[in-house]
Every structure is written in structure tokens, then in C-alpha cells.
Amino acid sequence: MLINGQPSHLISALDRGLQYGDGLFETLAVINGKPALLDRHLERLVAGCQALGMVQPDINQLREESRAEAAQTSRAVLKIILTRGEGGRGYNPASTMTPTRIIHTTPWPDYPDDHARVGVAVRLCDTRLGWNARLAGLKHLNRLEQVLARAEWSDPGINEGVVLDGADNVIEGTMSNLFLVKSGQLITPLLDQCGVKGIMRQVVIETARDLAIKAEEQQVRVDDLKAADGLFLTNSLIGIWPVRVFDGVEYPVNLIDQTLLRTVISKGFATV
Ligand SMILES: Cc1ncc(COP(=O)(O)O)c(C=O)c1O
Secondary structure, eight states, rough: EEEEEOHHHHHTTTTOOOOOHEEEEEEEEETTTTETTHHHHHHHHHHHHHHTTTOOHHHHHHHHHHHHHHHTTTSSSEEEEEEBOOOBBTTTTOOTTTOOOEEEEEEEEOOOHHHHHHHHHEEEEEEEEETTTTTTTTBBBBOOHEEETOOOOOOOOOOOEEETTTOOOOOEEEEEEEEETTTTEEEEEESSSSSBBBHHHHHHHHHHHHTTEEEEEOOOOOHHHHSSSSEEEETTTTEEEEEEEEETTOSSSSOOOOHHHHHHHHHHTTOO
């Protein structure tokens, strides 16, 4: 683990990331010792810093440190955490604070390989996401909603949970974004009030549009999920998981256009 560029496991208890969840993070796949889509993740981090009014990090330094940390392993998860830093008075942040950089790898999760092939089982969570247009889309450090939603089930046969907002709109999975396949077109929930704008979600939208497959962000309700031809989940580690069953409804898992699937996987796990 690198903390501010130095091998360490320790940060100050006064760091605002711990005190207030005041910061951002990225989770990347490491493949053959290299982080996948590193530049896209760093761009999202910089955009998040702008949105939160944090001091801009040195991107070249973050890139070098991320590559150095990833090079210690072959297949792993790389996490980049950037907090606003240490200090300020209560909630009031000082404008000059130096961000804290935490970069570390963890073992690759033991997701069975066949999830991508045979699909996954998904439930509907009770925990709701709160609206906050200023935080919507950001991968900020406040993840209590996801922690509570994920704690709702312990059945290992359930692979993911769909989370709604307080107005019954479908937003995403606890750790993933969600797409509906309907008459060959793709629909993904609007994330203007809550939810994380995932990197893999963006790769899917861009790739679909390149292939002239309509891909739209829309308001989505649970009935829309149940009426869809198919569903799939995305994130930077899983790539694409088709949904086999959601809340008692079964779906075919081979509905995703094969060119789209192959292109998303090759783009989504590219290491240069
Ligand atoms: C709540 C949530 N939504 C969406 C995503 C997908 O984001 P990405 O595609 O950037 O991995 C994640 C990833 O961890 C997440 O935690």
C-alpha cells in the first residue's frame, strides 16, 4: 500500500476521508500487472475533485504510483483513494489542504468465471438511495447506502441487488450499473439525482453508439425491468454480467449483441 507515495498502512485519524467520508475513490482491474482503463479512472477522479472543490491531484504522480503498485501483482484489484486531506475546522474545509493519496491492491475477487456466461441472480433491495444532485454520479467515499443494501442478503446464490431511490426509480446495483435490453436497444437508468456513473457503463454506452445500437438514459421503474427482454450489470471488475433471474422473473442471457459484448470486454479491460 502506498500512502502519499510511501509504503505504509497508516493515515492520520484526523484525515477527512475517515472523519467525514470527504473524498473519492476508484476501483480498477489489474491485468498482467497493469491497471485497466487507468486514464479514464483518473479523469473521473479529477472531475470528482472539481465537483467537490478539492485541490487537484498531480495526475502524473497518481498514474505512476498506480502503475508501480499494480506491477507488484499479476491479477488484482487496484483501489485509488483520494481524500481532501487532514484538517480544516469541523466540516469547514480549508481551501489549501493537500489531498491524501492511498493506492493499494487487493486479491482478485473469486467471482465464478461462468457468471459472464450463464448469468447471475439478482434481488430487489429495500434500502433506498437518497437524492443529491451535487453528489449524483460521483464515486465519493460515502458508501453507507451500498453497505446497508449489500447487508440485506447472505444467500450466496444471490449475486447482486437492485437499488431504487425514494421515488421508486430503479438506479443501479449495489456495486454495478444496470442496463435493460428492449427490442435490441439499450436503456440504462438516469443518474441525475443519485447513483455512480460507472466507467464500464460509459464504455457500454459509447460502444453501443459506435455500433449504431441505440443506448439511452431514461427513468426506469421495476415494472420496466420485469418487462425487459434482458438485463445486464456492469462494473470495472465484472465487465458485463447478464442477469439470469431478477426478483422471480427469468431472462435469456444471450440477448446482448455479440459484437457489443466482445468490444466492451476488449475496451473495458484494455491496459494501455
Ligand atoms: C454503487 C456503484 N455503482 C456503479 C459501479 C460501477 O462503476 P465502474 O463501472 O466505474 O466500476 C460501482 C462500482 O464499484 C458501484 O460501487
